[in-house]
Amino acid sequence: MHVLSAASFGPSQVMTITLQDFSGSPAPAGGIRRLTVPLVQLQATYGRLLRSGAKILGVTNGLTSTAAMPESGPAGSSAPVSPQPAQSSGKPANKPAGKAPAKAAHANVPVNLYKPKAPFVGKVISNDSLLKEGAIGRVNHVTMDLSGGDLRYVEGQSIGIIPDGLADNGKPHKIRLYSIASTRHGDNLAGDTVSLCVRQLQYEKDGERINGVCSTFLCDVPPGAPVKITGPVGKEMLLPEDEDANVIMLATGTGIAPMRAYLRRMFDPGERARNPGYAFRGKAWLFMGVPTTPNLLYEEEFQSYLSAYPDNFRYTKAISREQKNSEGGRMYIQHRVAEYADEIFNLINLDSTHLYMCGLRGMEPGIDEAMITAAAARGLEWKTLRPQLKKAGRWHVETY
Ligand SMILES: Cc1cc2nc3c(=O)[nH]c(=O)nc-3n(C[C@H](O)[C@H](O)[C@H](O)COP(=O)(O)OP(=O)(O)OC[C@H]3O[C@@H](n4cnc5c(N)ncnc54)[C@H](O)[C@@H]3O)c2cc1C
Numbered sequence: 001m002h003v004l005s006a007a008s009f010g011p012s013q014v015m016t017i018t019l020q021d022f023s024g025s026p027a028p029a030g031g032i033r034r035l036t037v038p039l040v041q042l043q044a045t046y047g048r049l050l051r052s053g054a055k056i057l058g059v060t061n062g063l064t065s066t067a068a069m070p071e072s073g074p075a076g077s078s079a080p081v082s083p084q085p086a087q088s089s090g091k092p093a094n095k096p097a098g099k100a101p102a103k104a105a106h107a108n109v110p111v112n113l114y115k116p117k118a119p120f121v122g123k124v125i126s127n128d129s130l131l132k133e134g135a136i137g138r139v140n141h142v143t144m145d146l147s148g149g150d151l152r153y154v155e156g157q158s159i160g161i162i163p164d165g166l167a168d169n170g171k172p173h174k175i176r177l178y179s180i181a182s183t184r185h186g187d188n189l190a191g192d193t194v195s196l197c198v199r200q201l202q203y204e205k206d207g208e209r210i211n212g213v214c215s216t217f218l219c220d221v222p223p224g225a226p227v228k229i230t231g232p233v234g235k236e237m238l239l240p241e242d243e244d245a246n247v248i249m250l251a252t253g254t255g256i257a258p259m260r261a262y263l264r265r266m267f268d269p270g271e272r273a274r275n276p277g278y279a280f281r282g283k284a285w286l287f288m289g290v291p292t293t294p295n296l297l298y299e300e301e302f303q304s305y306l307s308a309y310p311d312n313f314r315y316t317k318a319i320s321r322e323q324k325n326s327e328g329g330r331m332y333i334q335h336r337v338a339e340y341a342d343e344i345f346n347l348i349n350l351d352s353t354h355l356y357m358c359g360l361r362g363m364e365p366g367i368d369e370a371m372i373t374a375a376a377a378r379g380l381e382w383k384t385l386r387p388q389l390k391k392a393g394r395w396h397v398e399t400y
Contacts, residue, residue: 017045106235110152116175119162119228120149124221125193132294138200139254139297140219141181144227147192151229154184155261156237156396159194160230163217175230176214179237179257179358179398183265185274194229197257197297237356237396239265245282246353248344250367252289252333255359256297258398259286262356267305267313282352285314289333289363291321316340334366341374348385354394361399 017035035045114120122144130139153159160175167173178196186193200219201212221227237258239247247266249259264271266280290296296317305313316336317323323331326339337344347353357367368382375382389395 105241106238109154109157109235109238111157111233111235112231113151114149114230116160116162116230119160119230120146120151121226122146122149122151122194122229124223124225124227126223127219127221130197130297132296134292135294136291137202137295138219139295140198140200141195142198142218142221143182143187143193143195144229145192146186146194146229151194151232152184153180153194153232155180155239155265156258157232157234158398159196159232161196161214161218162228162230163214164228165213165217167213173213177231177233177400178218179254180232181257181260183261183268183271185271189270189274197254197260199254234398237358237398240354241278242352243279243281244352246347246350247282247284248347248353248355249284249286250289250333250337250355250357250359250363251286252359252363253295254297255357255363255399256288258358259356260298260301263302263305263313267309268301269308280312283312283314283347285316285347287316287318287333287336289318289320289336289359291319293319293322332366333363334370337367337370338374341370341377345374345378345380348389351392351394354396355389356396358398364397364399 125143125145127140127142130141131137151159156179158177158179160177162175163173165173178198180194181197182193182195185191187195196218198215198218201215203210218227239262247262249262251259263284263286265275265278266284272279286302288296296319302313302315306315318331318333318336320330320332325331325335348355357363368386371386372382375385386395
């Protein structure tokens, strides 16, 4: 498979368009031509070719036209979006979009191994703050031991937690879902732990401070304590097995949990050693929104990936209470999306690109607005494009 060069994430990246019936000049035998263009000119060239009557067969990263077919695996593949300004991976441009390939590939992903009536009882191994001094609120990384059970999971799934105690109605508390922040191998790589990134919910009601039941339970639970766990659940946020995929991640606050798992799978040295069949070579671009610098989560891990994989990992922060957007207001994640819209849309044009959004539900309208504006500037309608991406299994959203 093609490996992108150091410069290839920037404006100097080139793309190869494979086309047929190009009437602008004599075609070689078979009518198949290959045209290499800078990434920044891809959209314009693509439009020109279409207008000239050419039939686009595929668009691939780099100088080669070798197809980078997504590998099949338990956690995903992608289907082409159609119609789209560009296609990649050498698959026919006119192949109808559909959910079937992604669904089939997800068939082996474990779900509901433990149900609320018979939860797995794990044991807390560690429970540490993820915040630095001066941060707002409380966010903890909680790791639990799963040994002795059969609770398996893959990156992008969630588990349910049943907090200790009884609800106001005298019955056991209902489960709350939490995105898994560890890879399938767990933080210790032994495959018998699960980690969560939990923000304590706190709000004021009638002048009284209310603490969320489960988030407070999880932030307070000490090492050694038992915790009732259900699941795993979810196939919405699975990572494609394609090692050459481009993965754009939009996270706010604890929405970083699944992204932290993806990034560990991609770049952590121990993980890479554990995954001989998955050596990520694509582009991973994390957009992270937090209120203040001390609220940045897993910062040291991400910085180490930036040092070790500068060609494959990109990290863009929106620190709302410290940075200003172009209009002088607070810098939220949607402002960063708007700022980098050109590059984001060039990547979206490739059917090897997946987008993930995770965090509080309130982030969705802002992102949508940024995408509507960015799409419109390119003659596209986000309202049409988003469902196409979703249908192709490339737009992944988990907000709560
Ligand atoms: C798929 C999924 C993944 C999730 N992943 C994570 C994660 O990784 N990390 C994480 O921390 N959370 C995550 N959550 C959220 C988590 O499930 C809980 O909802 C959260 O921790 C709060 O639960 P709690 O028991 O502490 O609050 P509860 O005691 O259940 O209180 C919540 C209730 O309080 C009320 N309330 C909340 N805010 C206010 C307010 N400002 N004013 C008045 N009333 C209010 C609402 O009625 C709300 O339903 C996820 C949710 C889903 C669905």
